[in-house]
Amino acid sequence: MTPVRSVLLVEDLPESRDWLSAVAGVAFPQAQLTCAARCDEAARLIAASGGYDVALVDLGLPDGNGVDVVRTLRRAQPAAIPVVVTIHDDDEHLFPALRAGAFGYLLKEQPRDALVTQLLRILAGEPPLSPAIARRVLGVFASTPATAEGGAVRRSDGGWGGTSRQPALTEREAHVLQRVAKGFTLPEIAQQLGLSRHTVSDYVKQVYRKLDVSSRAEATLEAVRRGLVRP
Amino acid sequence: MTSHDPPDPGWRSAVRHAIRGMVLLAFSLAATLGMTVAAAPLQPQQLVVARVLASEAPSPSLLPQNAAWQAVSLPDDWAVSRPDFGGSLWYELEFDAEELRASGALAALYIERACSNVTAYVNGTEIGTGGRMSHPYARNCFVPQLFSVPSTALRAGRNVLHLHVVGNPLRQIAASQRSSGLSAIAIGPLDVLRPVHADATWWRVSVARGTAIVLITFALLFTVLWLLRRKDSYYGWFALWIGWWGANATRAFVVDSVIPSAGIEALVVASTPLVLAGITLFKLRYAGVQSRWVDRWLLTQAIVIPALVVLLGFDHLHALGRVVYLLQVLQVAAVIVWFARWAWRHSRLDFWLFTGGDALLMVLAAVEYTAGYLGYPLKIQLAPLAGVLTLIPASIRLLWRLVESLSRTEAMNQTLEARVAEKSSEIERNYAELAALREREAALNERRRIAADLHDDLGAKLLTIAQKAPPERAEVARLAREALDEMRLSVRGMVGETQSFEDTLADWRAEAVTRLAQAGLRAQWCVSPEKPAGGLPARTQVQLTRILREAVSNVVRHARAQHCSINVTVSEARVEICVDDDGVGPPPDAGRGARGTGLANIERRARKLGGHHALYAREGGGTRVTVSVPLEAGSEARAQSADHR
Numbered sequence: 001m002t003p004v005r006s007v008l009l010v011e012d013l014p015e016s017r018d019w020l021s022a023v024a025g026v027a028f029p030q031a032q033l034t035c036a037a038r039c040d041e042a043a044r045l046i047a048a049s050g051g052y053d054v055a056l057v058d059l060g061l062p063d064g065n066g067v068d069v070v071r072t073l074r075r076a077q078p079a080a081i082p083v084v085v086t087i088h089d090d091d092e093h094l095f096p097a098l099r100a101g102a103f104g105y106l107l108k109e110q111p112r113d114a115l116v117t118q119l120l121r122i123l124a125g126e127p128p129l130s131p132a133i134a135r136r137v138l139g140v141f142a143s144t145p146a147t148a149e150g151g152a153v154r155r156s157d158g159g160w161g162g163t164s165r166q167p168a169l170t171e172r173e174a175h176v177l178q179r180v181a182k183g184f185t186l187p188e189i190a191q192q193l194g195l196s197r198h199t200v201s202d203y204v205k206q207v208y209r210k211l212d213v214s215s216r217a218e219a220t221l222e223a224v225r226r227g228l229v230r231p
Numbered sequence: 232m233t234s235h236d237p238p239d240p241g242w243r244s245a246v247r248h249a250i251r252g253m254v255l256l257a258f259s260l261a262a263t264l265g266m267t268v269a270a271a272p273l274q275p276q277q278l279v280v281a282r283v284l285a286s287e288a289p290s291p292s293l294l295p296q297n298a299a300w301q302a303v304s305l306p307d308d309w310a311v312s313r314p315d316f317g318g319s320l321w322y323e324l325e326f327d328a329e330e331l332r333a334s335g336a337l338a339a340l341y342i343e344r345a346c347s348n349v350t351a352y353v354n355g356t357e358i359g360t361g362g363r364m365s366h367p368y369a370r371n372c373f374v375p376q377l378f379s380v381p382s383t384a385l386r387a388g389r390n391v392l393h394l395h396v397v398g399n400p401l402r403q404i405a406a407s408q409r410s411s412g413l414s415a416i417a418i419g420p421l422d423v424l425r426p427v428h429a430d431a432t433w434w435r436v437s438v439a440r441g442t443a444i445v446l447i448t449f450a451l452l453f454t455v456l457w458l459l460r461r462k463d464s465y466y467g468w469f470a471l472w473i474g475w476w477g478a479n480a481t482r483a484f485v486v487d488s489v490i491p492s493a494g495i496e497a498l499v500v501a502s503t504p505l506v507l508a509g510i511t512l513f514k515l516r517y518a519g520v521q522s523r524w525v526d527r528w529l530l531t532q533a534i535v536i537p538a539l540v541v542l543l544g545f546d547h548l549h550a551l552g553r554v555v556y557l558l559q560v561l562q563v564a565a566v567i568v569w570f571a572r573w574a575w576r577h578s579r580l581d582f583w584l585f586t587g588g589d590a591l592l593m594v595l596a597a598v599e600y601t602a603g604y605l606g607y608p609l610k611i612q613l614a615p616l617a618g619v620l621t622l623i624p625a626s627i628r629l630l631w632r633l634v635e636s637l638s639r640t641e642a643m644n645q646t647l648e649a650r651v652a653e654k655s656s657e658i659e660r661n662y663a664e665l666a667a668l669r670e671r672e673a674a675l676n677e678r679r680r681i682a683a684d685l686h687d688d689l690g691a692k693l694l695t696i697a698q699k700a701p702p703e704r705a706e707v708a709r710l711a712r713e714a715l716d717e718m719r720l721s722v723r724g725m726v727g728e729t730q731s732f733e734d735t736l737a738d739w740r741a742e743a744v745t746r747l748a749q750a751g752l753r754a755q756w757c758v759s760p761e762k763p764a765g766g767l768p769a770r771t772q773v774q775l776t777r778i779l780r781e782a783v784s785n786v787v788r789h790a791r792a793q794h795c796s797i798n799v800t801v802s803e804a805r806v807e808i809c810v811d812d813d814g815v816g817p818p819p820d821a822g823r824g825a826r827g828t829g830l831a832n833i834e835r836r837a838r839k840l841g842g843h844h845a846l847y848a849r850e851g852g853g854t855r856v857t858v859s860v861p862l863e864a865g866s867e868a869r870a871q872s873a874d875h876r
Contacts, residue, residue, distance in 0.1 A: 013691060019698040060687070087690045089719055109697045109712045131737040183740030183756075185748060 004028040004123070008045060008055040010069050011085070012037045012062050016108055020056055020085060020115075027116045028054065039064035046076050054123065055082045057102070059093060067100045074101030074212060083122055091132040099140075101212040104128050125205045126186075134180035137211060141169045169207065176203045273334045275341065275419020278392070279305045282323045285316070289364075291352045291393040294321060306344070310401045310410035317400030317411070319364075324392040326418055328385040338380040339421035341428055344414035345396050346372035347492060352393040353384045367491040368397045372409045373435045374486065377428035379421055392418070403493040403545045405500050405552030439480050442615035446477030449626055456633065465516035469629060472509030473622050475502060480615035493545040500552050501537035507559050508533060514570040514585075518577070560596070567593070584628045588621035595620070675726065682722040689718055720773045727769030732801060733762060735772050739799070743783050747795050750787040752812075755796040763801035771860065774836045775806065778844075781829045782810040782856050788829075790814030790854060805842075805861050813853040817846055833858060 007024050011017045017035060024033055031053070036042040039061050046052070046069075055073050059066040070082040084097040084105040094105050104122035106115055122128070129137075169177065172193075179189045190200040282300035300323065309316055331338050340351055340358065347368040350360035359378030362369025398411025417424060450470045457467035479499060488495065508529040515525060536555055543551055567589040574582035595617040697711035740756050747754035767775070779797075786795045792814030800807040830846060833856065837844040842860030849855050 013694075015695045015698055087686055087694060087715070090723065109694050109715050111708065111712075131734070131741045135734065135737075180741075181737060183737035183744070185741065185745050187748070188744070 004031045004053040006049070006052045006054075007031045007033050008036065008042070008049075008052040008057075008073075008080075009033060010036045010039075010042045010055065010061065010066060011058040012060075013058075016058065016085075019108070019112070023112055023115045023119065024054075024056065026112065027119050038062055039066075039069055042069045043072050046073050051077050052080045055080055056085050056106075057082055057097075058108075059084060059086045059088065059097065067096050067102075070097055070102045071100040081123060083119065091130065091136055095133060095136045098133065098137075098208065099211055103208060126201045127204055127208050129177075129180050129186075129204055129207075131181050131183050134177045137207060138174070138177050138181060140211065141174075169210065173203050173207050173210075176200055177207060180204075273330055273336060273420050273423070275417040275424055276326055278324045278326055278416050278418060280324065281305055281307075281394075283307070284321045284323070285318065286321050287319050288321065290357070291321070291355050291395075294393075305416065306412060306414040308410065308412040309398055310412070312412075314401045317398060317403065320396045320398070322394040322396060322413060324394070324416070326390050326392060327388070328390045328418075329387060331419070332382070332385055332387065334420065336420035336422060338382065338385060338418065339424045340376075340378045340380055340392070341417045341419075341424040342376040342378075342394070342414065343416070343431060344372065344412070345376060345394070346409065346411045346413075347398045348396070349376060349413070350395045351376075351378050352395070353380055354386060354391055355393075356381075356384045358384060362487050364395065364397050367488055367494075368399070369487050370482070370485060370492060370495075372411075373439065375428050375431040375435060377421075377424060380418070392416075399492050400546075402547065402549045403496060405496045405548050406556075409496075439482075439615045440484055442619045443477050443480035443484070446473045446480060446615070446618050446622060449622055450474030450477055453626075453629070456629075463516075465513050466629065468509050468511075468513035468516060469625065470509075472506055472513055473618060475506040475509060476615070476618035476622075480618065491545075493548060496548050496552070497540050497545060500548060500555055501540040503555055503559050504529065504533040504536050507562055510563055511566045514566055517581075518570065518573045520573075564593070581628065584624040588624040592617050592621045678726045682726050685718055685722055690715060693718065717777075720777055724770040724773035727772070729766040729768055730772055731766045732764070735767055735776075736763070736799060739776065739779055743779060743797055746783055746787065752786070752792060752795050755794065757796070757798045759798070759800050765862075767806075767862075771806075771840060771862075774840050775808065775858075775860065778833050778836050778858050779808060779810075781833050782808070782858075785829045785856070786810065786812045786814070786854075792853060803862070805859055807857065807859040809858075810856045811849060811853060813849075815854075816848040816852055817854045830856075 004027075007028055009017065009020055009024060011020055017037075021033060021035070024031065034045060034049070034052075036045055040063055042057075052073070055069070057066040057069050057073075061069070066084060066086075070084065073080050073082050082102045084094065084102045085108050086093060086097075086105060087108050088094065089107055097105060104118075104127040106118055106122075110118070118128070175193060176189055179192065180186075184192070186200050186204070187197055189195075190197045193200070281303050283303045284294065284298050284300045286294055286298065288294045303312070303322070305322075307322075328338070340353070342349055342351070345361065348361045348364060348371050350364055351358050358380050359376070361371040361374065361376055394413060394416070396411070396413050401410050404410050417427075450473045453466045453470035454474070457464065457470055460466060482495065485495075490498075511525065511529060515522065539551060540548070567586070571582060571586040571589070574586060595613045599613040599617075693711045693715040697708045697715065700708035700711065736758055740758075744754045744756055783795070783797075786792060790812040792812035794813045796811045798807075798809040798811075800809070833844050837858050837860060840860040842858060844856065844858045846854065846856050
């Protein structure tokens with residue numbers, strides 16, 4: 001993991017901002033911290049700045065949803081790692097954020113040490129994955145053909161899948177996800193599949209990446225369908 | 232059916248005489264039989280030998296003396312014996328009344344047919360008349376006459392019978408059945424002749440009158456049907472057809488007519504295009520055929536034939552009638568054949584009913600024609616009878632068809648009503664569903680709003696407490712976090728939908744196993760049956776989630792165990808959770824809830840769900856906590872109301 005030099009914190013509540021600043025300070029001691037309290041402010045900063053390594057984004061912002069900030073960051077700076085910090089723990093709120101490209105989420109009220117540990121684990125490539133989230137991820141990929149690699153696919157409605165790669169889950173990724181959805185923990189799954197814990201985490205990371213790609217592909221397809229973009 | 236006489240060939244009178252002879256033979260045979268049975272009443276005398284004189288004299292006494300009487304044998308058909316004659320003719324017959332007088336029975340004179348009218352005189356005394364003897368003559372061609380003879384009029388030895396007959400010349404008569412003439416006559420006891428007369432009257436007059444009434448009634452009925460249903464024009468044409476037929480038969484009612492006989496004859500001939508149009512168009516429309524060509528042809532006849540009648544006058548009626556009748560008969564035959572072919576192809580039922588009737592019509596026409604051809608007087612008027620006989624199957628079929636269409640309409644109506652009822656109930660159902668959905672949606676939106684408010688206000692404050700609590704007051708932060716967690720669960724119970732067992736169990740497993748693993752315990756998770764069907768209401772699910780969380784927390788915090796085994800058993804009516812550990816076992820005062828708030832919470836929540844819990848030491852060490860709650864809806868509400876009591 002490359003050292004984190006620049007952190008963007010998007011949070012409107014002063015107490016939470018202080019609290020998360022402290023967490024970031026402990027987790028990334030050398031990093032420079034930039035704060036934003038609103039979506040538009042965050043968007044300006046993202047557009048102006050050269051590159052953030054990590055972004056901590058609250059979901060409920062005064063002028064919009066943090067999910068948009070996550071999406072903007074992923075588009076503008078693909079190398080950045082957005083992490084959602086929120087008070088909501090339900091998949092209704094979290095799943096859109098993951099689809100927008102968030103690498104994980106933190107629940108704000110946890111003790112500082114726990115937050116730091118979780119943040120570092122997310123950056124190390126162990127994104128959190130609850131059964132509810134896994135079920136939704138599986139739902140997203142269920143309609144996609146189960147090829148290992150996506151490709152330009154002639155769609156049945158006559159449009160083109162275009163050059164965008166419609167990703168599909170590999171068999172292994174699907175197996176891991178199915179087990180997560182059934183309530184097994186990652187160490188248990190590693191044991192069941194005869195894999196190292198690390199490998200299983202890699203699969204989960206891969207799934208996250210595909211989720212992001214898939215959401216982008218879907219957005220592109222939607223744009224093509226609406227005639228906004230010529231493929 | 233009307234027919235007409237062909238000219239008289241020589242052999243015809245031979246045939247006629249042969250038939251006449253056979254009839255007489257039969258008559259006398261019957262008379263003989265009757266004599267043997269009925270104790271020999273006196274038999275009537277058949278009078279066939281007569282003298283005839285054309286004279287306008289109004290009574291026998293005014294007949295010219297020494298006139299040139301001609302011998303004639305009865306019956307005397309003027310169409311044969313004097314085709315051009317019309318007017319007044321006197322017949323003189325002689326008979327012996329000795330036996331009649333001796334028997335003392337009332338005497339009567341029976342004239343089977345005298346056309347157009349007759350007045351009878353015995354020995355110069357008038358004994359009866361059929362009606363008016365001057366123009367227009369009474370029309371008695373089909374009316375048998377019976378005159379009683381007063382005993383004073385009879386005398387011993389030779390008696391003279393004068394029959395004064397008036398009639399129209401053949402040229403003014405359209406059909407031979409009505410040609411003038413006098414049949415054979417009989418004189419004898421009234422008692423014997425009366426039934427003969429009654430019988431003949433029945434067949435020759437009453438039947439015709441009855442059929443006329445039936446035909447006109449049906450014609451009216453079908454006219455009404457046609458008026459009500461103009462679309463089905465064949466009802467109208469059928470009414471025209473049988474109406475004409477019925478009107479034609481009403482002549483049987485008219486004896487003393489103010490219209491001269493020739494006028495009626497002219498009317499009949501002139502109106503024949505109507506019956507042709509009736510039959511033709513009825514059959515065509517019934518078969519659903521419309522032909523402008525046929526319509527025009529019929530219209531042409533309806534104009535030309537009356538015009539010809541008017542142009543040619545009364546004196547050519549017979550000739551014109553022959554041509555017109557032949558023409559009509561041929562056309563009707565063509566129509567019948569055409570319709571029979573159509574019916575055979577399209578509707579066998581129609582074929583048998585209509586063509587059956589038509590065939591009957593043809594047969595009767597042939598019989599009447601042949602009889603007329605042979606000059607043999609038929610006992611019965613076939614034309615009106617033929618009308619009725621063909622009318623019956625046709626009427627049955629038409630009414631049948633009407634009833635069929637009524638039933639069809641009714642059935643359609645019922646289907647339609649059923650469909651309407653079905654649709655409206657569907658709409659009502661949809662509306663009710665929609666209303667319920669809206670209500671649910673509204674409630675859910677409201678709950679979501681409350682949930683958002685809870686997160687924003689209460690959540691934010693609890694968060695601040697958790698974050699701002701100083702490190703030395705870790706308990707405060709922990710409580711705030713717990714409160715926040717509680718709040719989340721409450722919100723989920725409030726807005727959540729029913730979740731499947733499979734998903735719920737997966738969530739429980741992930742949380743419990745992860746927490747136990749983080750605490751360094753080895754966890755064992757067991758669900759029976761492996762994949763329970765159905766789902767859990769959100770509130771039940773939330774309460775059970777908390778119960779399980781508390782139970783796991785207790786194991787982690789207090790049990791000092793190495794293993795923890797969680798068993799979830801789902802049956803149709805209940806869910807049972809059993810948490811075992813191999814730790815130090817429950818404290819002695821566990822029953823009084825001294826072991827933190829955890830156990831008390833478990834108890835409270837289980838009770839809220841209408842279930843129960845138990846906590847006891849396991850054999851060989853460790854603690855077992857069991858919670859069992861019912862699944863049926865409303866259990867929570869009942870438990871709550873029980874709480875309030």
